[in-house]
Amino acid sequence: MEKKRAAVVGLGIMGRRMLANLERHPDFEIAGAWDPSPASSSQATAELPDLRIASGPDELIDRDVADVVYIACPPEWHKQYALMAVEAGVAVFTEKPLGVDIAESQDLVARLEAAGAPNVVNFVQASCEALEITQAALAKKQLGAISGVDIIVQFKQWPRDWQVAADWLRFRDAGGYIREVVSHFIFLTERLFGPARLVFSEPRYPSDPALCETHLAARLDCGGIPVNIFGSCGGVGPDRQEVTIWGSEQSHRISDFYFLATSDGGDWRDALPPDADPRATTLQRQLSNVGLWLDGKPHPLASARDALSVQRVIEGMLAG
Numbered sequence: 001m002e003k004k005r006a007a008v009v010g011l012g013i014m015g016r017r018m019l020a021n022l023e024r025h026p027d028f029e030i031a032g033a034w035d036p037s038p039a040s041s042s043q044a045t046a047e048l049p050d051l052r053i054a055s056g057p058d059e060l061i062d063r064d065v066a067d068v069v070y071i072a073c074p075p076e077w078h079k080q081y082a083l084m085a086v087e088a089g090v091a092v093f094t095e096k097p098l099g100v101d102i103a104e105s106q107d108l109v110a111r112l113e114a115a116g117a118p119n120v121v122n123f124v125q126a127s128c129e130a131l132e133i134t135q136a137a138l139a140k141k142q143l144g145a146i147s148g149v150d151i152i153v154q155f156k157q158w159p160r161d162w163q164v165a166a167d168w169l170r171f172r173d174a175g176g177y178i179r180e181v182v183s184h185f186i187f188l189t190e191r192l193f194g195p196a197r198l199v200f201s202e203p204r205y206p207s208d209p210a211l212c213e214t215h216l217a218a219r220l221d222c223g224g225i226p227v228n229i230f231g232s233c234g235g236v237g238p239d240r241q242e243v244t245i246w247g248s249e250q251s252h253r254i255s256d257f258y259f260l261a262t263s264d265g266g267d268w269r270d271a272l273p274p275d276a277d278p279r280a281t282t283l284q285r286q287l288s289n290v291g292l293w294l295d296g297k298p299h300p301l302a303s304a305r306d307a308l309s310v311q312r313v314i315e316g317m318l319a320g
Contacts, residue, residue: 001159003027003029004027004028004029004290004291004294005028005029005031005066005067006030006067006068006069006093007032007034007060007061007065007067007068007069008032008033008060008069008070008072009033009034009035009057009069009071009072009073009136009161010035010071010072010073010124011033011035011043011072012040012072012165012166013165013166014042014072014095015070015072016043017283018052018070018072018283019044019048020046020047021280021287023048024040025284025288026031026145026299027288028051030051030061031052031225032054032060032066035053035073041053043209050064053082055285057081061081061090062086062090062146062206063088063090067091068090068091068092068290069085069092070093070094070095071093072095073095074166074168075098075174076099076172076278077238078094078099078192079099079104079105082094082108083111085288086111086115086117090292091117091118091292092118092120092296093119093120093121094119094120094122094304095121096121096123096183096184096309096310097180097307098304098307098308100173100197100315105304105307105308105311106197109305112204113305118180118293118294118302119303120290120302120304122286123183123188123306123310124257124283125183125187125188125191125254125257125282126187126191126286126289126300126301126302127285127300128254128262128270128285129132129260130189130259130260131192131254132250134254135191135192135259137250137252138192142249143248143250143252144246144247144248144250145178145248146225146246146247147225147247147248148225148226148246149181149193149222149226149227149228149245150243150274151190151229151230151242151248152229152230152241152244153177153182153185153230153231153241154232154292155177155232155233155239156184156238156239158170158176158177158233159175168181170211170214171210171212172211172212175212176213177233178216178318181241182229183310183311184245184257185316186220186310186313188242188254189222189227189277190306190309191302192245193222194222194223195309196220196222196268196309198218198219198312198317199218199226199318199320200219201212201217201301201318201320202216202218203317203318203319204216204306204318204319206315213231213318214232214233214234216230216231216258217230217231220313222265225284229317230262240255241257242254242255250263250264251263252271257279257282258275258279258281258282261266262279286301289301
């Protein structure tokens with residue numbers, strides 16, 4: 001099978017992480033990468049010495065160069081590069097969130113769909129085994145009646161240690177953990193239970209108006225199922241990221257994106273075998289699904305329209 005040619009725009013932590021996984025995946029070859037920062041480009045070539053760094057994005061977003069472009073820059077530039085790809089006839093694989101401005105993202109989705117442009121958004125839990133098992137259990141009615149969903153995230157600091165180089169993440173305009181982390185769990189909830197409606201939201205911000213949120217309490221409604229969301233930043237202790245689906249017969253808890261535990265009323269029991277690197281496992285599964293998408297085959301990946309639905313919920317919560 002001929003390998004798919006993948007280009008990467010944006011060489012922060014997400015771009016470099018994707019490059020490492022593209023290099024390992026048998027379905028792909030790396031067409032090249034670009035970032036406006038020489039330091040980011042140098043770090044990428046230090047990790048992948050054979051990586052070709054383009055002189056600009058237009059050199060990569062070209063049908064003669066790449067079959068798909070992975071857009072890993074901050075979200076306010078997603079639309080610009082996605083539309084470049086549409087014009088060039090290159091498939092669009094963009095990082096989440098889709099954007100930070102609802103009107104801009106609505107316009108992007110409309111233009112992608114009008115052009116018939118292939119597009120997916122990197123909500124990695126679409127390829128997570130924990131979600132697949134939960135979907136199958138719900139389809140078989142194994143959880144019984146669903147009484148609610150709880151989404152809880154807590155970070156001792158934001159951005160986290162491994163994200164501090166991406167300074168934009170600490171600012172209110174485009175960053176914050178609600179956009180970066182909670183968006184994954186809104187996608188998961190909507191994938192399981194359908195579109196979410198915002199009932200109420202109470203975000204809390206620091207005194208500096210430029211900085212992102214510190215706390216959040218919110219509630220959504222998914223077809224009559226209450227979804228409670230609690231977020232906080234600050235205080236020592238391990239970070240916490242979990243989604244719990246409460247059922248009358250069985251409950252499921254997905255924690256730290258990849259780990260699944262179930263309960264029939266007693267203690268939580270691990271539902272997946274140990275994995276030394278579940279992030280890499282899931283990213284490899286995600287890339288396999290990207291390959292299916294590029295071949296026109298059925299896949300579970302999020303579309304730009306799916307991501308727009310998530311964005312509406314996220315921006316509504318941040319607005320309060």
